Structures are given as C-alpha cells and as structure tokens.
Amino acid sequence: MAASNCFAPTRRTNRFRFATATSGECPPTSPGTTTPSTLAPQKRNGSSRFGPPTAERLFDLQADPWELNDLSADPKHRQTLDRLSRAMDNHMRETADLGLFPLAQRDRKEGLYAWTRATNYPLAELHQAAKVASQGDARNIEKLTGYLRSERPEIRFWGASGFATLGGAPSGTQRWTPPVELVNAVKDADAGVAAEAAHALCYAGRAEVGMPALLDAFARGSKTAQSALETLALTPAGAAALRSHLPRLRQLATGAPAAASTGEDAEGGDVSSQARSILINLREMPVNRLYGAPEQAKGRQVNAERRPLVPVP
Secondary structure (H helix, E strand, O other): OOOOOOOOOEEEOOOEEEEEOOOOOOOOOOOOOOOHHHHHHHHHOOOOOOOOOOOEEEEEOOOOOOOOOOOOOOHHHHHHHHHHHHHHHHHHHHOOOOOOOOHHHOOOOOOHHHHHHHOOOOHHHHHHHHHHHHOOOHHHHHHHHHHHOOOOHHHHHHHHHHHHHHHOOOOOOOOOOOOHHHHHHOOOOOHHHHHHHHHHHHHOOOHHHHHHHHHHHHHOOEHHHHHHHHHHHOOHHHHHHHHOOHHHHHHHHHOOOOOOOOOOOEOOOOHHHHHHHHHHHOOOOOHHHOOOHHHHHHHHHHHHHOOOOOOOO
C-alpha cells in the first residue's frame, strides 16, 4: 500500500478487540484503501455500498475470530465499547501519540517528536479533531468548521477530512450545506487540506468546484487527490461527477507519468496507471488494461526469476 495517513489505534482484552477507525480506518483519501477488494468486507456484512467502516469498531474474538461482525452498534455491547474507547483516548494522551499527524506534516528537520515538544504543540487538540472528523455526524459541523479556521494545517486537514467523512457516511440521510470555510479551503496553501476539501465538496453538491480541483491536484501527483478520486468512483454521486470528466481522465490514463508535485502531498507514482485504476473503478476500462505491456512483461520476468515460495506450517 502506498504511504498514507493511515492510523488505526486498537485495544484488546481477552475477549474483545476495539479499533478507532480514524475517518474510516484510514482517512477517506488514503491510497490503497478504496479498491473493491479492501472494501469487500463492508459488502459482505450487508452494507448497501462500498464505503469506510464505522468510526469505532468492536469485535468479539471468541465468537468472531475473523472479525467479520462489527458490534459497535449493538446496544448489548455499548458499555464495553465506551470503556475501551475511553481507555484508548487516555493511552494516546498519556503517550503523546503522534500518529494522527498527516504525513505531509511529519517531516520536520529536528524530528516530529522533538518539534512537538519544542513548540509545546497542543496534541490534545489534534487528537480531538481527528476523533470528531471520524464520526461522520452532522451535529459536528460547527466544530469541523472551526478546525478549518485553525492556523495549523494538520488541524485544518482533519476539519476537511471530517466533511469528507460526513459526505460519504453510509446513511446518506444527513443534509448539510458546505460552509464558506470549506469552499475556501480548496485553495488552502497545504495541498492535502485543499484536496480533502475538494473531496468533501463533491459529496456536498458542489462537484463543479471540487472535481476540477481534485483532477488538477491529481495531475500534479497528489496522493490525497488520487485516493479521493478512487473513493468517489465507488459512490453513485461521485461516479456521476467523474463521468462528466471522462475525457480528461482518459487523457491522463494514456499520457506520460506526471511530474512530481512540488508539495509534500506528492505521491511519486505513475499518474497514468492511477488514472486507469479510477477508470476501472468506474467500469469504463477493463481491469486487464491496468498495466501496459512493458509493466506486464517486467512482472512476468520478476516472477520467473524469484526463488520458489515454500509454504511453512
């Protein structure tokens, strides 16, 4: 899986495993988390569509060792869920956990650990912003809007991510109007924040603003924009918006690899193959065209030259 903002802290007891699925296990725009295979468990568990899991998940390891049945919405297990959720929050606070910094904000000359202590960084605020962002609850709109006003890009990231999570919530019943702060965030100086805001606008009926911004960022090599487009391609509204830009997607799919983005949100991958992946998600391209002839030949050569895999018990 490509580098991402993926962060899924977990707690276990002898019987249960609790996972805090921050903005859907990984934020909505984490590369590698939006393919049908990785989202298949939600379909198997009866979800009406592909999509991120719930913000907090609970599994009974005795009755369900493969963790196929999420018990977080079961009233009988509410007390266990709340207890493990509080334990996780306390642990992250006590250990000054840095895992909720978006990748673009982790690269500090003196190291992130030293930087947060030298600047007395408000980690509690970061942890709370990520938790609120993961909930997909329209009652948090005021809080998410406040995060978008923050001077700290990592807090703004979680504000935008929260709106994207809200827009992609499985219920699809929450109605909300994008605040001006979210619309303005499409032009944020931080590339990751801008891409997340554009992603959210595509869910909020403002695809005419969000989709061109996402495609522009994607063409520059933004990993956040890439995965946002993959996610949108698997939702009815997102797929409809993307289909109005098929000529550009096809152009990107057949073109030379894009120059790497100058920002810290750069994926560094081949934009053309990523565009083909999106077209495959849209069912506008057969899956056997994901890789071209040179890539397929190289793959066959690697497989032929690698040592035999010997299973071990």
